[in-house]
Amino acid sequence: YRIAVFASGTGSNFQALLDASRAGRLGAQIALLVCDKPQAKAVERAKAAGVPVFAFTPKEYDSREAYERIILSELERAKIDLIVLAGYMRLITSVLVEPYEGRMINIHPSLLPAFPGKDAPLQAIEHGVRVSGVTVHFVDGGMDTGPIIAQRAVEVMQEDTAIELQARIQDMERLLYPEVVSWFAAGRVKLEGRRVILF
Ligand code: GRF
Numbered sequence: 001y002r003i004a005v006f007a008s009g010t011g012s013n014f015q016a017l018l019d020a021s022r023a024g025r026l027g028a029q030i031a032l033l034v035c036d037k038p039q040a041k042a043v044e045r046a047k048a049a050g051v052p053v054f055a056f057t058p059k060e061y062d063s064r065e066a067y068e069r070i071i072l073s074e075l076e077r078a079k080i081d082l083i084v085l086a087g088y089m090r091l092i093t094s095v096l097v098e099p100y101e102g103r104m105i106n107i108h109p110s111l112l113p114a115f116p117g118k119d120a121p122l123q124a125i126e127h128g129v130r131v132s133g134v135t136v137h138f139v140d141g142g143m144d145t146g147p148i149i150a151q152r153a154v155e156v157m158q159e160d161t162a163i164e165l166q167a168r169i170q171d172m173e174r175l176l177y178p179e180v181v182s183w184f185a186a187g188r189v190k191l192e193g194r195r196v197i198l199f
Pocket of ligand 1: 011013086088108109170
Protein backbone atom coordinates (compact mmCIF):
# COMPACT_ATOMS: atom_id res chain seq x y z
CA TYR A 1 0.00 0.00 0.00
CA ARG A 2 1.62 3.23 -1.19
CA ILE A 3 0.86 6.69 0.13
CA ALA A 4 1.86 10.21 -0.91
CA VAL A 5 2.05 12.90 1.76
CA PHE A 6 1.40 16.54 0.82
CA ALA A 7 2.94 19.15 3.17
CA SER A 8 3.78 22.85 3.02
CA GLY A 9 5.79 23.51 6.15
CA THR A 10 7.28 21.93 9.24
CA GLY A 11 6.00 18.48 8.48
CA SER A 12 5.66 17.16 12.03
CA ASN A 13 2.72 15.01 10.93
CA PHE A 14 4.82 13.80 7.99
CA GLN A 15 7.57 12.88 10.47
CA ALA A 16 5.08 10.96 12.63
CA LEU A 17 4.03 9.01 9.52
CA LEU A 18 7.68 8.33 8.61
CA ASP A 19 8.39 7.09 12.14
CA ALA A 20 5.29 4.88 12.15
CA SER A 21 6.21 3.47 8.75
CA ARG A 22 9.73 2.66 9.89
CA ALA A 23 8.39 1.02 13.04
CA GLY A 24 6.04 -1.13 10.93
CA ARG A 25 2.96 0.49 12.45
CA LEU A 26 1.62 2.02 9.22
CA GLY A 27 1.27 -1.02 7.01
CA ALA A 28 2.09 1.39 4.20
CA GLN A 29 5.07 2.76 2.35
CA ILE A 30 5.52 6.52 2.04
CA ALA A 31 6.36 6.59 -1.64
CA LEU A 32 6.30 10.36 -2.32
CA LEU A 33 6.32 13.75 -0.62
CA VAL A 34 4.60 16.55 -2.55
CA CYS A 35 5.52 20.05 -1.36
CA ASP A 36 4.62 23.51 -2.67
CA LYS A 37 7.61 25.10 -0.90
CA PRO A 38 10.97 23.73 -2.05
CA GLN A 39 12.67 25.20 1.09
CA ALA A 40 10.27 23.63 3.60
CA LYS A 41 11.47 21.56 6.54
CA ALA A 42 9.26 18.73 5.27
CA VAL A 43 11.51 18.41 2.19
CA GLU A 44 14.58 18.01 4.43
CA ARG A 45 12.80 15.32 6.41
CA ALA A 46 11.95 13.43 3.23
CA LYS A 47 15.52 13.59 1.97
CA ALA A 48 16.85 12.39 5.33
CA ALA A 49 14.46 9.44 5.15
CA GLY A 50 15.15 8.63 1.49
CA VAL A 51 11.60 9.46 0.38
CA PRO A 52 11.25 10.80 -3.21
CA VAL A 53 10.15 14.44 -3.34
CA PHE A 54 8.13 16.38 -5.87
CA ALA A 55 8.59 20.04 -4.90
CA PHE A 56 7.21 22.87 -7.01
CA THR A 57 6.67 26.63 -6.95
CA PRO A 58 3.01 27.48 -7.59
CA LYS A 59 3.65 30.90 -9.07
CA GLU A 60 5.60 29.31 -11.91
CA TYR A 61 2.30 27.86 -13.19
CA ASP A 62 -0.67 29.60 -14.84
CA SER A 63 -3.25 28.04 -12.54
CA ARG A 64 -3.84 25.61 -9.71
CA GLU A 65 -5.12 23.10 -12.26
CA ALA A 66 -1.87 23.38 -14.23
CA TYR A 67 0.39 22.28 -11.37
CA GLU A 68 -2.13 19.72 -10.17
CA ARG A 69 -1.99 18.01 -13.57
CA ILE A 70 1.77 17.59 -13.07
CA ILE A 71 1.19 16.30 -9.54
CA LEU A 72 -1.38 13.83 -10.89
CA SER A 73 1.14 12.37 -13.32
CA GLU A 74 3.70 12.02 -10.49
CA LEU A 75 1.10 10.23 -8.35
CA GLU A 76 0.23 7.87 -11.18
CA ARG A 77 3.89 7.18 -11.90
CA ALA A 78 4.46 6.34 -8.22
CA LYS A 79 1.31 4.16 -8.15
CA ILE A 80 -0.12 6.01 -5.14
CA ASP A 81 -3.12 4.43 -3.39
CA LEU A 82 -3.85 7.19 -0.87
CA ILE A 83 -3.09 10.93 -0.69
CA VAL A 84 -2.46 12.14 2.86
CA LEU A 85 -2.61 15.91 3.28
CA ALA A 86 -0.50 16.96 6.28
CA GLY A 87 -0.37 20.72 6.60
CA TYR A 88 -0.75 21.29 2.85
CA MET A 89 -1.94 24.88 2.80
CA ARG A 90 -3.71 24.92 -0.58
CA LEU A 91 -7.18 24.09 -1.77
CA ILE A 92 -7.34 21.09 -4.09
CA THR A 93 -9.27 21.22 -7.37
CA SER A 94 -11.24 18.56 -9.20
CA VAL A 95 -8.07 17.68 -11.15
CA LEU A 96 -6.98 15.69 -8.06
CA VAL A 97 -10.26 15.37 -6.12
CA GLU A 98 -12.04 13.39 -8.84
CA PRO A 99 -9.41 10.73 -9.59
CA TYR A 100 -8.70 10.31 -5.86
CA GLU A 101 -12.28 10.37 -4.61
CA GLY A 102 -12.40 8.26 -1.44
CA ARG A 103 -8.59 8.08 -1.51
CA MET A 104 -7.54 11.53 -0.24
CA ILE A 105 -7.58 12.54 3.43
CA ASN A 106 -6.73 15.62 5.51
CA ILE A 107 -6.11 16.35 9.18
CA HIS A 108 -7.49 19.48 10.81
CA PRO A 109 -6.82 20.86 14.31
CA SER A 110 -10.43 21.20 15.53
CA LEU A 111 -13.57 19.12 15.93
CA LEU A 112 -15.12 19.88 12.53
CA PRO A 113 -17.50 21.33 11.49
CA ALA A 114 -16.39 23.82 14.17
CA PHE A 115 -13.53 26.13 13.26
CA PRO A 116 -12.60 25.26 9.65
CA GLY A 117 -9.85 27.16 7.84
CA LYS A 118 -6.81 28.86 9.28
CA ASP A 119 -5.80 29.22 12.95
CA ALA A 120 -8.33 26.73 14.29
CA PRO A 121 -6.77 26.60 17.81
CA LEU A 122 -6.96 30.41 18.04
CA GLN A 123 -10.57 30.32 16.82
CA ALA A 124 -11.36 27.78 19.58
CA ILE A 125 -9.75 29.95 22.29
CA GLU A 126 -11.53 33.07 21.06
CA HIS A 127 -14.87 31.28 21.01
CA GLY A 128 -14.31 30.01 24.56
CA VAL A 129 -15.03 26.33 23.91
CA ARG A 130 -14.00 23.87 26.66
CA VAL A 131 -13.20 21.04 24.27
CA SER A 132 -11.58 21.08 20.85
CA GLY A 133 -9.58 18.39 19.12
CA VAL A 134 -8.53 16.76 15.88
CA THR A 135 -10.46 15.63 12.79
CA VAL A 136 -9.36 13.36 9.97
CA HIS A 137 -11.67 13.66 6.97
CA PHE A 138 -11.95 12.94 3.26
CA VAL A 139 -11.13 15.83 0.93
CA ASP A 140 -13.95 17.08 -1.27
CA GLY A 141 -12.69 20.34 -2.73
CA GLY A 142 -14.19 22.57 -0.02
CA MET A 143 -12.26 24.04 2.92
CA ASP A 144 -12.27 21.26 5.58
CA THR A 145 -15.76 20.11 4.50
CA GLY A 146 -15.39 16.45 3.50
CA PRO A 147 -16.88 13.38 5.22
CA ILE A 148 -15.40 12.74 8.68
CA ILE A 149 -13.41 9.55 9.33
CA ALA A 150 -12.13 10.02 12.91
CA GLN A 151 -12.06 12.60 15.69
CA ARG A 152 -10.28 12.89 19.04
CA ALA A 153 -11.12 15.43 21.73
CA VAL A 154 -8.56 17.69 23.42
CA GLU A 155 -9.55 19.64 26.51
CA VAL A 156 -9.09 23.41 26.48
CA MET A 157 -7.51 24.55 29.77
CA GLN A 158 -8.51 27.75 31.54
CA GLU A 159 -5.11 29.39 31.03
CA ASP A 160 -4.42 28.06 27.50
CA THR A 161 -2.93 30.34 24.89
CA ALA A 162 -3.54 29.44 21.24
CA ILE A 163 0.07 28.22 21.07
CA GLU A 164 -0.33 25.90 24.07
CA LEU A 165 -3.61 24.49 22.81
CA GLN A 166 -2.13 24.00 19.35
CA ALA A 167 0.81 22.06 20.81
CA ARG A 168 -1.51 19.64 22.66
CA ILE A 169 -3.71 19.27 19.58
CA GLN A 170 -0.64 18.48 17.49
CA ASP A 171 0.45 15.80 19.99
CA MET A 172 -2.93 14.20 19.38
CA GLU A 173 -2.57 14.58 15.59
CA ARG A 174 0.71 12.67 15.66
CA LEU A 175 -1.04 9.77 17.37
CA LEU A 176 -4.22 9.75 15.32
CA TYR A 177 -2.97 10.25 11.76
CA PRO A 178 -0.70 7.17 11.54
CA GLU A 179 -3.49 5.11 13.10
CA VAL A 180 -6.04 6.24 10.49
CA VAL A 181 -3.58 5.62 7.63
CA SER A 182 -3.08 2.09 8.98
CA TRP A 183 -6.87 1.54 8.75
CA PHE A 184 -6.74 2.46 5.06
CA ALA A 185 -3.76 0.19 4.43
CA ALA A 186 -5.70 -2.65 6.06
CA GLY A 187 -8.74 -1.93 3.84
CA ARG A 188 -10.89 -0.92 6.80
CA VAL A 189 -12.28 2.41 5.46
CA LYS A 190 -14.79 2.96 2.68
CA LEU A 191 -16.62 5.99 1.34
CA GLU A 192 -20.14 5.36 0.02
CA GLY A 193 -21.55 8.63 -1.24
CA ARG A 194 -20.87 10.89 1.74
CA ARG A 195 -21.09 8.07 4.26
CA VAL A 196 -17.88 6.78 5.85
CA ILE A 197 -17.88 3.09 6.73
CA LEU A 198 -15.28 1.69 9.12
CA PHE A 199 -14.87 -2.03 9.58
C1 GRF B 1 -1.38 20.64 11.52
O1 GRF B 1 -1.84 21.23 12.71
C2 GRF B 1 -2.54 20.23 10.67
O2 GRF B 1 -3.68 19.89 11.41
C3 GRF B 1 -2.84 21.45 9.88
O3 GRF B 1 -1.57 22.01 9.63
C4 GRF B 1 -0.66 21.65 10.65
C5 GRF B 1 0.56 21.09 10.01
O4 GRF B 1 1.61 20.89 10.89
N1 GRF B 1 -3.62 21.12 8.70
P1 GRF B 1 2.88 20.04 10.43
O5 GRF B 1 3.43 20.66 9.15
O6 GRF B 1 2.46 18.61 10.23
O7 GRF B 1 3.89 20.19 11.54
